[in-house]
Amino acid sequence: xxxxxxxxxxxxxxxxxxxxxxxxxxxITMKRFLVLSFYLLVIISFLSAQEIKYPDSWTxxxxxxxxxARLWVVTVGKxxxxxxxxxxxxxxxxxxxxxxxxxxxxIQLIYFDAFGRGKSDTAKDVKEYTLxxxxxxxxxxxxxxxxxKISLLGHSYGGVVAQGYAVKYGQHVxxxxxxxxxxxxxxxxxxxxxxxxxxxxxxxxxxxxxxxIREQGAVSSDPQHQEIYGRVPYGFLYAYNPEHFEPRPGVHxxxxxxxxxxxxxxxxxxxxxDFIVGSDIGNFDYRKELKNLKMPVLILAGRYDRxxxxxxxxxxKEYCPQAEFVMFEHxxxxxxxxxxxxEFPVIVDFMKK
Numbered sequence: 001x002x003x004x005x006x007x008x009x010x011x012x013x014x015x016x017x018x019x020x021x022x023x024x025x026x027x028i029t030m031k032r033f034l035v036l037s038f039y040l041l042v043i044i045s046f047l048s049a050q051e052i053k054y055p056d057s058w059t060x061x062x063x064x065x066x067x068x069a070r071l072w073v074v075t076v077g078k079x080x081x082x083x084x085x086x087x088x089x090x091x092x093x094x095x096x097x098x099x100x101x102x103x104x105x106x107i108q109l110i111y112f113d114a115f116g117r118g119k120s121d122t123a124k125d126v127k128e129y130t131l132x133x134x135x136x137x138x139x140x141x142x143x144x145x146x147x148x149k150i151s152l153l154g155h156s157y158g159g160v161v162a163q164g165y166a167v168k169y170g171q172h173v174x175x176x177x178x179x180x181x182x183x184x185x186x187x188x189x190x191x192x193x194x195x196x197x198x199x200x201x202x203x204x205x206x207x208x209x210x211x212x213i214r215e216q217g218a219v220s221s222d223p224q225h226q227e228i229y230g231r232v233p234y235g236f237l238y239a240y241n242p243e244h245f246e247p248r249p250g251v252h253x254x255x256x257x258x259x260x261x262x263x264x265x266x267x268x269x270x271x272x273x274d275f276i277v278g279s280d281i282g283n284f285d286y287r288k289e290l291k292n293l294k295m296p297v298l299i300l301a302g303r304y305d306r307x308x309x310x311x312x313x314x315x316x317k318e319y320c321p322q323a324e325f326v327m328f329e330h331x332x333x334x335x336x337x338x339x340x341x342x343e344f345p346v347i348v349d350f351m352k353k
Contacts, residue, residue, distance in 0.1 A: 052076070052103050052104060054076060054103075055075070057074050057093065057097065058256065060074060061074035061075075061111075061119075064141060064144040064145065066115075066141050066144055067136060067137055067140045069120065069121040070120060070121045071112050071113060071114065071115065071120045071137065071141060072113040072119035072120045073110065073141070073145075074093065074112070075108060075109065076100055076103045076108070076109040076111070077102075077103025077106075077108050077109055079106035079107045079108050080106065080108065080151060080174065080351060081108045081110055082107050082108065082110060082151045082153055083110045083112070083138065083141070083142075083150050083151070083152050083153070084096045084109060084110065084111055084112075084154075084155070084158070085134075085138070085152065085154040085155070085158030085161050085162055086113075086155065086156075086157075086158050087155050087157040087158050087159075088117070088156070088157045088261070088264070088265055089129075089131075089134070089268045089269070090260050090261040090262060090264040091117060091156075091259065091260055092118030092256060092257075092259045093111040093117075093118060094118065094256045094259060096111060096336075098337055099153070099336055099344075101344060102344060105348040107351060110145070113258075114137060115133060115134070115137055116264045117258060117259075117264070118256065118257060118259065119257055119258070122258070122261070126263050129267045129268055130280055131160065131280040131284060132164075132280075134161045134164075135161055135164040135168065138152070138161065138162075138165045139165065139169055148172070149172055149173065150172060150173065150174060151175035151176070151177070152165060152166065152175070152176055152177065153177040153179060153347075154177070154179065155179040155181070155334075156180055156181055156307070156308065156333065157181070157182075158179075158181070159180070159181020159182065160182055160281075160284060162176060162177075163178065164286070166295065167286060167289045167290075170293060170294055170295060173295045175295060175296050175297075175353070176295050176296070176297045177297075177300065177347060177350070178297065178299045179300040179336070180300060180301060180302055180305055180307075180308045180313075180333050180334070180335070181308060182308060182312075183286050183315065184285040184286060184287050185277055185281060185282050185283055185285060186285070186312075187308070187309075188269075188281050188282075189282075190312050191307050191308065192273075192274060192275055194306055194307075195237055195274075196275065198236070199232055202236070203231070203232055206229075206231050210229065220266065220269075220270075220271065220272045220273050220274035221266035221271045221272070229274060235332075236306075237306045237332075237333075238306070238307060238333040238334065239304070239332040239333070239334070240302065240330050240332045241330075244334075244337050245337070267279065268280045269281040270282055286319075287319045288319075290316070290320035291320060291321060293320065296324075296350065296353045297322065298323065298324045298346070298350045299313070299320065299323050299324070299325045300326055300343065300346070301313040301325070301327045302328050302331035302332045302333055302334070302335050303327055303328065303329045303331065304330075304331065304332045305331070305332050305333045306333075307332075307333050310327065314327075324350060328342060331343075
């Protein structure tokens with residue numbers, strides 16, 4: 001047995017029992033004890049950090065065949081499996097890597113590019129992209145990875161998929177985390193209406209151009225319409241502090257393949273989906289089913305989210321009263337970027353339930 005010798009103050013009194021002498025300690029040099037404890041904690045923290053390997057999303061994953069398509073999967077850490085589902089619809093997993101530090105808390109993060117996104121296979125026909133397919137691919141991925149129960153974290157549109165999976169395959173869900181997401185097509189339509197109101201009010205020059213081409217028959221999915229709509233900075237609609245999403249001087253990020261599939265997006269939200277939701281997004285509705293979920297549920301929202309708007313988010317308290325609900329006061333659509341120091345402890349504590 002290895003013993004660490006400390007500088008103790010001892011009385012010198014000894015008490016013998018069965019030939020074994022024990023030294024009674026009268027006083028510990030508290031300062032030295034605290035210093036030693038500090039260094040031990042530093043060493044333990046360092047060793048724990050060394051155990052986590054953060055893979056490269058471009059190269060350090062593997063393909064799983066799910067429902068006839070190859071899906072690119074990247075895992076971080078070990079522990080309870082947590083599948084993270086990206087938003088969009090059409091977004092790749094790369095935008096979720098801000099959650100990496102959760103792997104320090106005995107959580108295995110399972111990132112993946114869903115069908116039609118990122119490095120995963122794409123469809124020959126855009127009609128293959130459906131909400132039902134995305135839900136079934138979660139079940140297929142669970143089976144392909146030989147997992148029994150999984151936890152889910154769905155962000156934005158990813159939460160729509162996560163809710164659909166939890167409703168249909170609840171027996172396989174350990175924990176459900178719904179981050180800045182939507183409970184129904186009604187809420188998604190409010191996303192459109194509120195976003196357009198904000199653009200009309202704050203970017204009138206963009207709005208005027210949109211109205212001119214719309215009067216001529218243009219719709220959201222038309223390239224010219226997309227170009228004009230895209231002039232509105234991301235941070236305006238999605239952030240509490242837009243600076244969090246501005247490019248950093250001198251930092252050049254390696255482009256990720258197919259990070260946002262716009263053809264998929266408009267297939268699922270409808271050809272004029274930035275104004276009138278249609279297709280799959282125009283029909284989903286979990287409001288009546290959420291109260292029946294048996295697993296622990298955590299719902300995360302941002303006070304300045306102009307997309308998953310707060311007045312609609314708080315209705316989750318009515319539709320899913322058993323859930324834990326947390327509003328982040330200095331965040332928009334991405335608390336994992338704007339308030340990670342507050343959001344991540346909430347997630348870690350929740351995962352322990």
